[in-house]
Amino acid sequence: MLKRTIVTLSTLFSFTALAADPATIPNQVSSDKPRGVESVNAIEAQAKVVSIDKKKRTLKLKSEDGSEHTVTAGEEVQNFDKIKKGDTIRVSYLESLVWELKKGSKEPITVTTSSDFSRAAPGQKPGAVATEKVVARGVVTKVDTAKQSITVKGPENTLTLPIRRADIFKDIKVGDQIEATYSEAMAISVESVKK
Helix, strand or coil: CHHHHHHHHHHHCCCHHHHHCHHHCCCCEECCCCCEEEEEEEEEEEEEEEEEECCCCEEEEEECCCCEEEEECCCCCCCHHHCCCCCEEEEEEEEEEEEEEECCCCCCCCEEEEEEEEECCCCCCCEEEEEEEEEEEEEEEEEECCCCEEEEECCCCEEEEECCCHHHHHCCCCCCEEEEEEEEEEEEEEECCCC
16 A cells, blocks of 8 residues: 555655654643643655666665665555656655643543545656544653653553653642643655756
8 A cells, every 4th residue: 555655665764763762852842732742853854766667666766865775666656657767755754742731630531543644646746645643631640750750541551751841840740631642744745857
């Protein structure tokens, strides 16, 4: 599927490492919600099409660091024939985590997920946008000001979240609820070489 190609390209551009490495998430900043925190990570990368094998539906790509990789575009990648040698494949990746303190809330502890996927129309250069969103509600089970973290129990897991803003600690207490929204989006586009 096209999602498999997105995963292949994301591996090529080393995006999968971002999700696993908390050091890549920048310092939290205040959101527009009271007693909320937001972390955002945005990356853009590009690679040139060095060669194309139309029969095998493979592209040899040269990334910005000079390394070359071959990726396969399955039959689900529409308009493969529109890609030309010298074209630029652009990948944009955005992830964000926003959480808000829900003081006094007795809402059920839940997790909901949603996703969306779209691709270029017939006749256009190949492209795709994939998004995923997870909204989770949990209960604070521990507040550790010395380690600057809180522990939150959700419906399936318990996790410890780093808190980089000291002012947040004056509001958070054990038993409070936290609602967190994690969003991830990736867009892939092909741009023609300019004459």
